[in-house]
Amino acid sequence: MKGGYDIAIASRYVESGSIEGWSLLRKVISKGAILIARILLPKVINIKNPISGYFMFRRDAIEGVLDKLKPRGYKILLEILIRGRAREVCEAPYTFHPRYKGRSKLSAKEVIDYLLHILDLAPSYVKFAIVGALGTVVNLGTLTVLTLEGIPHAIASTIAIEVSILNNFILNDIWTLRGGRKDKWWHRLLKFHGSSASAITVQWTVSNALYYLLHIPSIIAQLVGITAGFVLNYMLSKKFVWKTQ
Missing domain, CATH: 1.10.3130 (serine acetyltransferase, domain 1)
Structure with a gap:
């Protein structure tokens, strides 16, 4: 954020980023979800992981648009990227380690919510x-x-x-x-x-x-x-x- 960026995203899909312990199916689902977002949402076409749950943003990025933010599910970053006011976005590499506690949020309901969210955000x-x-x-x-x-x-x-x-x-x-x-x-x-x-x-x-x-x-x-x-x-x-x- 010190570099003047409005949003900084921790990404497993940039150089030096990685994922540990995921099955092939989980990787395909993740890549597929990102591909759908980049195809249907032109504003994120150059972002390699627009659905990351690990990110930071300046207050200015959502100043004046809080009433327009209507996220479905837990992909809040997409909502901020599309409806927010951020101009400069950077991605930093990180390694996604195996989960030690809790369970994955991925379910059929979350998949449906994600697709509906994408359609709602599409221009x-x-x-x-x-x-x-x-x-x-x-x-x-x-x-x-x-x-x-x-x-x-x-x-x-x-x-x-x-x-x-x-x-x-x-x-x-x-x-x-x-x-x-x-x-x-x-x-x-x-x-x-x-x-x-x-x-x-x-x-x-x-x-x-x-x-x-x-x-x-x-x-x-x-x-x-x-x-x-x-x-x-x-x-x-x-x-x-x-x-x-």
Whole structure:
């Protein structure tokens, strides 16, 4: 802390740090938990052990944000790193020795609490992407069920698209962008249909332009189109549908 850092973390995953007496399964679970945090929480992507329970922080790191700290379980460091005001963070090596007294906090409930905590801390664009991925699953699942029932593809596809849009709207409304529910719900629903239609149009246009005009490989062109559509849909949703900006 004398080096001017806001938070100092004792880490087993930096050079000279280590773990003693852990089974392979426990190591995999620990590494997996850290990987999930670093993927879904961009603010901790450069921190090798953002879930350490051994750390120090300056009072300034939480000054003015105490009412925003809502940790689940015992991963308090994550809460401070994401919602706090720390700018400079350092990690110091330490060796995790075998436990002599007490029992590990790890349980199925703690795993569930941790995952829910990560989802709660994730920035809105990550949540929006997760909802979009779930919407794709809903879309394909609905299409599969309807086509198996003998419904023509054109009709089945149209219904599947609408079901996925409704799915995405509901999840974004109650989770991703719930802080922007200023209009009546049906106003938001109509505007979300508009933003989704705009995103699909942009995706189609970008993908085909890259493929036919620039001769970009089909998969890459489609991925770029999907990305462009996602960015537009996210921006329109934040600015016009839920008005969080």
